[in-house]
Amino acid sequence: MDSNAQLLLGLFLGVAMAAGGYRKQSLSESGAIAAALVGAIIFGLGGWAWGVLLVAFFVGSSALSAYNPRHKAQVAAEKFDKGSRRDWGQVLANGGWATLLALLMWLSPAPWLFPALVGTLATVTADTWATELGTLSAQPPRLITTWQTVPPGTNGAISLLGTMASLVGALFIGTLAYPLVMLGGAPHLALNPLWLPLVGAVSGLTGSLADSLLGATVQQVYHCPRCDSETERALHHCGTATHYLRGWRWMDNDMVNFLASVVGSIVAAWLAVVLA
Numbered sequence: 463m464d465s466n467a468q469l470l471l472g473l474f475l476g477v478a479m480a481a482g483g484y485r486k487q488s489l490s491e492s493g494a495i496a497a498a499l500v501g502a503i504i505f506g507l508g509g510w511a512w513g514v515l516l517v518a519f520f521v522g523s524s525a526l527s528a529y530n531p532r533h534k535a536q537v538a539a540e541k542f543d544k545g546s547r548r549d550w551g552q553v554l555a556n557g558g559w560a561t562l563l564a565l566l567m568w569l570s571p572a573p574w575l576f577p578a579l580v581g582t583l584a585t586v587t588a589d590t591w592a593t594e595l596g597t598l599s600a601q602p603p604r605l606i607t608t609w610q611t612v613p614p615g616t617n618g619a620i621s622l623l624g625t626m627a628s629l630v631g632a633l634f635i636g637t638l639a640y641p642l643v644m645l646g647g648a649p650h651l652a653l654n655p656l657w658l659p660l661v662g663a664v665s666g667l668t669g670s671l672a673d674s675l676l677g678a679t680v681q682q683v684y685h686c687p688r689c690d691s692e693t694e695r696a697l698h699h700c701g702t703a704t705h706y707l708r709g710w711r712w713m714d715n716d717m718v719n720f721l722a723s724v725v726g727s728i729v730a731a732w733l734a735v736v737l738a
């Protein structure tokens with residue numbers, strides 16, 4: 463396809479995806495604008511296979527949150543708390559690194575770039591699935607560092623169910639990458655595509671564990687005086703302004719997700735080079 467036509471198609475698909483997310487209330491206004499740009503660049507500069515993987519992450523995560531009763535309750539409390547809609551920061555935390563990889567693909571295609579995309583999307587998919595499904599765990603989760611039991615939703619908390627959900631989410635992206643390559647969607651790939659499910663599973667799980675580790679150690683935590691509980695938000699969902707408690711001040715939840723997606727990406731690119 464002519465590259466201008468591909469860019470235009472990318473823009474169209476990016477806007478369509480963002481409009482769908484906005485209408486389904488999974489994206490805020492700023493989130494929809496960011497998603498349109500991310501989608502346009504990934505489709506338009508990375509290529510159609512890149513776009514399909516992005517849509518798989520987006521649709522898979524939106525579908526899971528739509529069926530999660532906890533999430534439904536959050537949406538119902540929307541007037542109170544816009545927390546269940548992804549804003550631009552959350553969109554870039556999940557798709558920002560993939561967007562940079564697509565730009566790199568356009569400037570200078572390399573065999574490790576498609577596996578790197580698989581790694582970043584496997585990680586954000588693993589994280590999202592773990593969050594959506596892990597909160598349904600009957601067993602209380604444990605902190606990844608000290609192994610103490612903590613309330614569900616605590617940063618850095620992991621459970622068996624959440625970890626299994628991570629693995630399945632990561633494997634889903636890696637496995638979907640295989641037919642895309644077979645259909646000619648990644649012409650620069652040097653790796654046997656049969657490795658891609660493994661690359662996706664390992665990189666996504668590693669990225670997801672990095673997310674929990676950062677969440678348990680350096681992520682900023684606030685305290686809500688009204689509920690006497692810890693939260694990652696400057697404004698608690700009860701409407702009360704919270705106080706800084708601990709952690710690095712710039713290391714918010716979005717930054718943790720972004721860095722984890724970079725870790726997953728590096729692991730996948732490294733695996734692709736080693737296995738090729």
Ligand SMILES: [Zn+2]
Nearest residue numbers: 686689698700
């Ligand atoms: Zn509160």
